[in-house]
Amino acid sequence: MKDKIRRILDLVRGGKLSLDDASPLLVALSPRLALSPSDHEFIASLLGRPELDSAQVAEHLMLLRGVREGTTTPPRPPQAPPFSGSLGDPFGARFGENMESLMGRVTRQVEQAVTERLGAAGRERAPEDRPRLLVISVESAGGDEYSANLPLNLAPHLDKLIPPHGREALASAGLSIEALQLLIEAGPPPGQLISAEDSGGNSVQISIK
Structure with missing residues (x-):
């Protein structure tokens, strides 16, 4: 019992399950493991303490809910005899699964779902990871002009x-390299950063693409 609770708490501690998601799995082990809101807060605080491993938290939970190591789930009501015709018994094995097999399947399904979700999130973020350009166009009243398209990740240089x-x-035009670097370090979104022209004819156009 304690080992099965520990495995569920390991998933919660690893961020693969929330306590709300773990509650029905705990109840499947024993109805006494149904968690109240105050129990949620208590278990969450224990899981947040690095000096306690999941097995110790499982012991605290069992003591809190009065669950003994030998406590098992109530037996299922008698089932009708399995169909023994020519089609065989496609559901018999499912009804005969023990809790260890059920927990193993749940763990694998949760880990697979989390992996797929993280992979999808990574694919969604991929365009943001592409190098962007810092586009600079400066014209001074004295006739000095400067235009450049520079990789944004080279801003420190x-x-x-x-x-x-x-x-x-x-x-x-009144803009220093240091000021420009500070502006970029602030992490602005793509688009126009600076568009200014003074009465003396100095103009600055800076954008991120």
Whole structure:
């Protein structure tokens, strides 16, 4: 009994099941393991303590609910004799499954569902992981111009990637390399970042694509 409870709590601690999802599995082991809201909070706090392993938390839960190691689920009511015709007995094995087999199937199904969900989430995030471009276009009143499409992940090295005339054009428009790096580090979404032009004719256009 304790080992089966421990396996369920391992899934909860590993983030593969919530306590709400685990409740019917615990009740299947023993009706006394039905958790109240206060029990949920207590078990969650125990699982959050790194010095306690899942087996120790299982012992606390069994003591809390008055479940002994030898407690088993009530026997099933008598079933009708299995059909023994030419089609055989396709359901007999299912009714004869023990709790160990049931827990094994539930564990595998949960792990498979979590793996598929994480894989789908990874595929959904893939476009965001693609390199993006920092597009800079600067024109100063003195006639200095600078345009560039730079990989966004190279932002920490902008001082080396932007040539002197580009830095001068940015400075003439009132924008330093350091200020630009701080802006990028803030993690803005794709689109226009800066679009400004002063009365002196200095203009700056910066966007992320």
